[in-house]
Amino acid sequence: MSTAPTTTTDESPDAPESSKPSAPAKPSAAATLRPLVLRLHFYAGLLVAPFLLVAALSGALYAASFQAEEIIYADEFTVSAGDTKLPISEQVAAARKAHPEGTVAAVRPSPEDDATTRVMLSGVPGVGEGHTLAVFVDPYTAKVEGALEQYGSSGALPLRTWISEFHRNLHLGENGRLYSELAASWLWVIAGGGLVLWFARRRTQRKVRGTSGRRRTLGLHGTVGVWASAGFIFLSATGLTWSTYAGANIDVLRTSLGQSTPSISAAGGEHTGHGAAAGSGSTGEHGVGLDKVLAAARAEGLGDPVEMVPPVDESSAYVVKQVQRSWPTKQDSVAVDPSTGEVLDVLRFADYPVLAKLTRWGIDAHTGLLFGIVNQVALMALALSLVLLILWGYRMWWQRGRAAAFGRPIPRGAWQQVPPLLLVVLMAGVAVVGYFVPLLGIPLAAFIAVDVILGEIDHRRGGRTREERVGAK
Numbered sequence: 001m002s003t004a005p006t007t008t009t010d011e012s013p014d015a016p017e018s019s020k021p022s023a024p025a026k027p028s029a030a031a032t033l034r035p036l037v038l039r040l041h042f043y044a045g046l047l048v049a050p051f052l053l054v055a056a057l058s059g060a061l062y063a064a065s066f067q068a069e070e071i072i073y074a075d076e077f078t079v080s081a082g083d084t085k086l087p088i089s090e091q092v093a094a095a096r097k098a099h100p101e102g103t104v105a106a107v108r109p110s111p112e113d114d115a116t117t118r119v120m121l122s123g124v125p126g127v128g129e130g131h132t133l134a135v136f137v138d139p140y141t142a143k144v145e146g147a148l149e150q151y152g153s154s155g156a157l158p159l160r161t162w163i164s165e166f167h168r169n170l171h172l173g174e175n176g177r178l179y180s181e182l183a184a185s186w187l188w189v190i191a192g193g194g195l196v197l198w199f200a201r202r203r204t205q206r207k208v209r210g211t212s213g214r215r216r217t218l219g220l221h222g223t224v225g226v227w228a229s230a231g232f233i234f235l236s237a238t239g240l241t242w243s244t245y246a247g248a249n250i251d252v253l254r255t256s257l258g259q260s261t262p263s264i265s266a267a268g269g270e271h272t273g274h275g276a277a278a279g280s281g282s283t284g285e286h287g288v289g290l291d292k293v294l295a296a297a298r299a300e301g302l303g304d305p306v307e308m309v310p311p312v313d314e315s316s317a318y319v320v321k322q323v324q325r326s327w328p329t330k331q332d333s334v335a336v337d338p339s340t341g342e343v344l345d346v347l348r349f350a351d352y353p354v355l356a357k358l359t360r361w362g363i364d365a366h367t368g369l370l371f372g373i374v375n376q377v378a379l380m381a382l383a384l385s386l387v388l389l390i391l392w393g394y395r396m397w398w399q400r401g402r403a404a405a406f407g408r409p410i411p412r413g414a415w416q417q418v419p420p421l422l423l424v425v426l427m428a429g430v431a432v433v434g435y436f437v438p439l440l441g442i443p444l445a446a447f448i449a450v451d452v453i454l455g456e457i458d459h460r461r462g463g464r465t466r467e468e469r470v471g472a473k
Contacts, residue, residue: 032417041193051183058167060383063368063376065160081113082140088290094142095119095135110139111305184239185440191232194225214399221392228385238362246437259355264333264347287338293318325369
């Protein structure tokens with residue numbers, strides 16, 4: 001097996017203050033864990049940092065993209081406020097006249113006096129799969145102000161969509177999502193390990209003022225890391241909720257606990273289908289029409305902003321849902337019979353399970369929607385902090401080298417100092433977490449295996465060397 005570390009480093013546990021000869025005190029559990037946490041923090045930061053760096057920079061760009069959209073697409077977003085808005089049906093008809101291709105997938109009526117109405121068209125040639133063509137209509141004149149490709153429930157336009165996909169998968173499709181899930185899986189581990197190491201240091205060793213060299217870099221790294229750690233853990237947890245593998249496990253867990261996000265029933269009433277297709281599906285008009293459906297939703301208390309989704313077939317109902325992700329969250333929805341205009345089902349956000357609400361708020365805060373520009377500035381500050389921490393971390397690695405030994409690694413064998421019972425508990429915990437977060441568990445298992453193998457190789461080489469010296473005598 002690999003040998004326990006003997007090299008003294010700046011990060012090593014502090015030596016006893018008393019120099020009087022006495023029997024060595026048995027180290028506490030915390031003291032035995034610190035070298036193990038240090039080694040994990042060091043190698044995890046070293047190997048995962050490039051992924052975190054990309055995620056931080058692209059995340060900062062995404063947080064800034066909301067304000068950039070307001071500027072770049074101002075002509076499509078805003079109009080001069082008039083006296084009376086035209087019926088939704090007329091606005092949709094104007095959009096369809098300008099863009100007869102595809103079918104109406106959803107309509108977002110003008111939420112403010114100076115805002116345009118969005119008519120989203122699906123199946124439009126040249127528009128990416130899963131995307132729609134958003135046609136912007138002046139609600140007072142029915143003039144089409146422009147059309148842009150749109151993606152997602154937050155209504156991301158080309159700029160934000162490009163940045164979002166780069167942040168999520170580097171524009172490499174589903175396989176590319178592994179990079180962001182790997183970063184999210186390890187961020188909380190690195191942040192948590194940094195906290196343990198920081199608070200395990202003596203208070204006098206944490207200061208930055210009056211220090212230089214590696215000691216100063218370590219102080220800056222630790223101080224910023226402590227202040228930003230809560231944000232990093234939050235970003236890691238919320239990022240995992242919609243990741244590929246960990247996200248699927250979280251969904252299964254929430255479902256088993258009865259905490260999955262509910263959905264409104266779009267099944268039509270007994271009269272659905274009788275006269276419901278009076279309008280054309282390509283225009284979004286079915287039965288009583290969009291205006292009466294919107295009026296029915298208003299009567300149920302659904303204020304702006306809302307999105308209207310036409311029936312998918314003759315047996316389905318309209319769905320009108322609030323789409324405000326900022327605080328206070330508005331996520332109520334209703335289903336309306338296209339034949340009679342009667343409300344068939346109502347789903348209130350207040351009735352969501354606790355974990356469903358927390359998931360919604362967590363995702364919206366992660367993407368910068370929940371608290372608007374304050375949220376976005378906070379995300380950019382966290383991203384900048386992470387970039388600085390990564391740069392300082394690599395600088396410490398450089399400064400740790402001696403002479404030609406660039407980046408001298410943390411000594412191997414720290415796990416041997418941990419009491420067996422505590423080690424078993426730790427390994428069990430790691431196994432459980434690794435099962436639910438596989439892009440944490442698999443790399444960690446590989447790291448431990450490689451570490452043990454290299455330690456065994458070094459041990460055998462050391463043994464042979466000693467035998468050769470004995471034989472030479």
